[in-house]
Amino acid sequence: MSDVKAKAPVDFLSLLFLLSGLSALIYQVAWQRILFAVFGADIQSVTIVVSAFMLGLGTGALAGGVLADRFPRKALLLFALCELGIGGYGLLSSALMHGAGDLFAVQGLGVIATVNFLLVLIPATLMGGTLPILVRHVAKLWGNVGEATGQMYSANTFGAALGAVLCGFVLLNYLTLSQVILLAGAVNFAVAIVSMVFLRSDK
DSSP: OOOGGGHHHHHHHHHHHHHHHHHHHHHHHHHHHHHHHHHOOSHHHHHHHHHHHHHHHHHHHHHHHHHHHHOGGGHHHHHHHHHHHHHHHHHHHHHHHHHHHHHHTTSOHHHHHHHHHHHHHHHHHHHHHHHHHHHHHHHHHHSOHHHHHHHHHHHHHHHHHHHHHHIIIIIHHHSOHHHHHHHHHHHHHHHHHHHHHHHHHTO
C-alpha cells in the first residue's frame, strides 16, 4: 500500500462501494422483470435494457471523471449525491415503469424502445459516475491511481455479482419486486448517509 494509515478508510470505502454495486445489480434484475411484465419479454426488450444500462454506465463514468477532476475535494460529497439520486429514483422506479406501461404499452416498438431506454439510462448514468468519483478520492489517499482503480473496481464488481445472485436466487423468492427495489433503495440511502458522516470526520 502506498500509505498504511490510509488502509482503514479505504477498506471502509471499499465496503460502501461493494454495497453500491450490490444494489445496482438488484435494480437491474428487478427493473428488467418489471419492464418485461409491462412491455413484454423478447430479445428486443432484453437488448434495450442491457444497452441502456451499459450506455448509462459509460456516460456516467465520463461525466463523473470530469466532475471529480474539477472538484477533487468534493469527491465524497459527489459520491453521496449520486447514491442519493440512485436511491431516490429507485423508490420511484416501480411507479414510473408501471405508469409508463399504462401510457405507452399500446404504442409502436420505437416508442416502447425509447421509453424503456430512458427509464434505465437515467439511473445507470448516476451509477456509472460513482466509480471515477470514488477513485479520485482514494487516489488522493494512496497517491496511486492504478491501485485506487483496482481496489474500487474489484469491490464494486464483487458487490454486483453478489447482488445479481442474491436478487435472482434469494430475495425474489421471499419478497415482491417492489419490496426488493425498496431494499436496494435503502442500501443506497445508507451508503450516502455513511459517506456523508465519513466526509465530516475526514475534515
